[in-house]
Amino acid sequence: MVIKLVLRVRAFRTECRSLSGAASARRLLMPARETEAIILKTFPLGEADRLVSFLGRSSGRVRGVAAGARRLKNRYGSTLEVLSHVQLWYVEKETRELVRIQQAELLESFHKAQSDYGLSTGLAVISEVSELVLPEHEVSEPMFRLILLSTREIERTGDWALPLSYFAFWTVRLGGWLPRFDRCSSCAAPFGAQPVFFGAHQSGLFCEKCRYPGMKALHFEARELAERFTGERLDRIAFEPAMRSSAKELREASLTWIEHHIERRLATRELLETA
Ligand SMILES: [Zn+2]
Numbered sequence: 001m002v003i004k005l006v007l008r009v010r011a012f013r014t015e016c017r018s019l020s021g022a023a024s025a026r027r028l029l030m031p032a033r034e035t036e037a038i039i040l041k042t043f044p045l046g047e048a049d050r051l052v053s054f055l056g057r058s059s060g061r062v063r064g065v066a067a068g069a070r071r072l073k074n075r076y077g078s079t080l081e082v083l084s085h086v087q088l089w090y091v092e093k094e095t096r097e098l099v100r101i102q103q104a105e106l107l108e109s110f111h112k113a114q115s116d117y118g119l120s121t122g123l124a125v126i127s128e129v130s131e132l133v134l135p136e137h138e139v140s141e142p143m144f145r146l147i148l149l150s151t152r153e154i155e156r157t158g159d160w161a162l163p164l165s166y167f168a169f170w171t172v173r174l175g176g177w178l179p180r181f182d183r184c185s186s187c188a189a190p191f192g193a194q195p196v197f198f199g200a201h202q203s204g205l206f207c208e209k210c211r212y213p214g215m216k217a218l219h220f221e222a223r224e225l226a227e228r229f230t231g232e233r234l235d236r237i238a239f240e241p242a243m244r245s246s247a248k249e250l251r252e253a254s255l256t257w258i259e260h261h262i263e264r265r266l267a268t269r270e271l272l273e274t275a
Contacts, residue, residue, distance in 0.1 A: 079104035122160025168254035
């Protein structure tokens with residue numbers, strides 16, 4: 001009787017061991033996932049690795065580790081530069097929040113923008129805003145296309161003025177944070193061609209009568225540019241020097257609304273003034 005019991009306990013233990021063995025084998029053998037992705041940001045991790053935040057077309061925003069990416073000779077090359085458009089292979093681990101990045105291949109190079117100080121400032125703003133507004137693991141095809149289009153246009157035109165304005169405006173629009181552009185958020189008076197006002201502590205647009213002290217003006221031309229942004233693709237809008245101040249006003253208003261909604265200041269925003 002006693003012997004039988006011992007045998008049963010042994011059998012049970014063996015079963016448990018083989019079960020947990022199977023589970024860990026499954027963890028090790030989890031198949032690699034593949035996604036088209038945009039590199040949002042990377043941070044040094046330990047001596048040799050990099051922590052990478054990326055927006056996968058099929059995975060949403062994910063964080064992972066690129067092992068050995070800080071070594072002089074590494075298998076990632078220039079694929080982990082900010083806003084690089086890549087094909088990524090990674091492995092998810094059941095128990096960890098970070099995925100392991102196995103391989104990255106460059107689909108499209110933005111080398112000119114990434115290596116120029118002035119242009120890279122524009123990329124840094126796109127990177128910071130995307131990182132802050134995109135929820136983790138949520139697929140966002142419109143934001144994926146917006147980031148890609150804006151980055152591509154900075155690279156192609158060698159100027160971030162219009163692309164960044166378009167990016168900020170559409171981020172506000174996609175976030176559902178855009179106020180009405182035709183009437184006052186406070187008194188509902190129609191705007192007409194008069195300048196209207198925006199500020200850091202309100203999410204709306206205000207008429208001359210309702211404006212708060214310290215608010216900045218958004219002129220009629222900037223609102224017309226917003227209408228063009230709504231109906232035309234960025235790469236089909238020809239940038240003329242006369243549009244520069246409208247693009248700036250619209251960018252400033254949009255970044256202000258983004259800051260209002262994420263409830264924090266963008267660290268990269270002031271770099272724009274000096275770039
Ligand atoms: Zn008003």
